[in-house]
Amino acid sequence: MPRHLSKLSRHSFSDCHVAIQWTILLICSVMFITFLEIIHLSAALLLGAMCAAILVAVMEGSIRVPRWPFMLAQGVVGSMIARSMPLPIIKEMMQEWPLFISGVFSVIVASSFLGWLLVRWRVVPGTTALWGSSPGAALTMTLMAEAYGADVRLVAFMQYLRVVCVAVVASFVAQIWIGGNHAPPAIVWFPSLRILPFLETLMLIGITTPLARILRIPAGAILLPLGLGVLLQDTGWLSIELPPWLLAISYAFVGWSIGLRFSRAIVLYAARSFPRILGSILTLILLCGGLAMILVKIAHVDPLTAYLAASPGGVDSIAIIAASSPVNMPFVMGMQTVRFIVVLLTAPTIAKFLSQRK
Structure with a gap:
């Protein structure tokens, strides 16, 4: 009887009018986001919307x-x-580029090896583990992974579990x-607007979005405004x-789009894989802690600066923590930004290369 009632309940919800489903999604999103904001978890807006979806x-x-939103x-x-x-972050990277490059590639090599082990042990299918193990750029990796044929739902699960653990x-x-308790400052939702x-x-977003669709660039909807925005901003045009x-x-739209692609079967699959995926994430965090100790010795930066610089993403969560701490902010964001860019450029090649050697 309970099984029959459960089946009826699922059938009834799927048959609800779309307006009712959207209302439930909005209410659940507000509840999840509010809870995550209360505990000061970064990326709460994205994660809360995704959990509700x-x-x-x-x-x-x-x-x-819908596709266009x-x-x-x-x-x-x-x-x-x-x-x-x-530009200040770019200048910081240029001045100490050997240190930045070696630190960045150490994290990428470690994360790629752990991802390759997950592929070899068949924890998750195909190249999903390699995309999900990328150290940083969680949202971008999730969006790019779909364009290259990985399971975007499992990639999102792995990436945002890492974001939560690292944060x-x-x-x-x-x-x-x-x-002490260094909570992030309150958000002013409607500041004065220039x-x-x-x-x-x-206009930048409106031009690059259809252009990405026309040119069929993988994850072009996020990469085109990113690249053109950096160029126009740093040359003073924007x-x-x-x-x-x-x-x-x-x-919210991104979180909903990813979350609504899940299913009961994929959630159960992710739950079965959870212990090994969590173990991989914690191992990566420990390895990055070891890298931070090396940075303290070589770069002569304070331990907290080194640890935040070496942490495997995401950029937004580390930026929030660094902004409320007495650290060398350009060094932290420089290391995080270099890794973000390198991951964007190398992730497809690394995933293809390692997937052929499982």
Whole structure:
């Protein structure tokens, strides 16, 4: 009888009007996001929306995010990443490029090896483990993975489990090092808006989104505004203006799009793989901690700066923690940014190369 009632419940929810399903998704999203914001978890907007969408998908909801809102949301995210790469960070990278490159490639080699082990042990299928193990650029790797044929749902599961683990461990380390409770500042959702830069930013997104579709560039909806935004911003032609409310909407659309692709079967599969995936993530965090000790000896930076610089992503969570800590911010963001760029450029090649040697 309970099985019959469960079956009826799932059938009833899938038959609900789409307006009711969207309302449930919105309510659940607000609840998850509020909880994650209360505990000061970075990427709460994205993760909260994704968790709510997974819940709706497991209940066999039938709603989906339309293609164009999803692509425009990716354009906003790409512009946001471009805004976080100003000239001071680039100058910091140029001055100490041997140190940055060696540190970055050490993390990439370690994460790629752990991903290859997951592939070899058949923890997750195909190249999914390699994309899911990429150290940083969680959202971009998730979006790019789909374009290269990996299971975007499992990639998202692996990437955002890593984001949560890294954020929790890095916050814990920072609080131990400096003491006290350093919560991120409250978000002003509707600040005063610079109209012209905002319109120019919307124009960048509006031009690059259809262009990415026409040119069929893998993950072009996020990569085109990212690359063009960095170029225009650092040459003085564009000042990227993205109000928090627009980022919140975009993160929600991306989180919903990924989460609604889940199913009960894929959630059960991810649960069975959880111990080994978590073990891989914790191993990577420990290896990056060892790299931080080497940076302390070679670069003569303080341990907290070295640890945050070596942490395997994501850039946004580390930036929030670093901003509220007494660290060398350009060094931290320089290392994180270099790794982000290298991961973007090398991930497809690494995934293809290692998948042929499983």
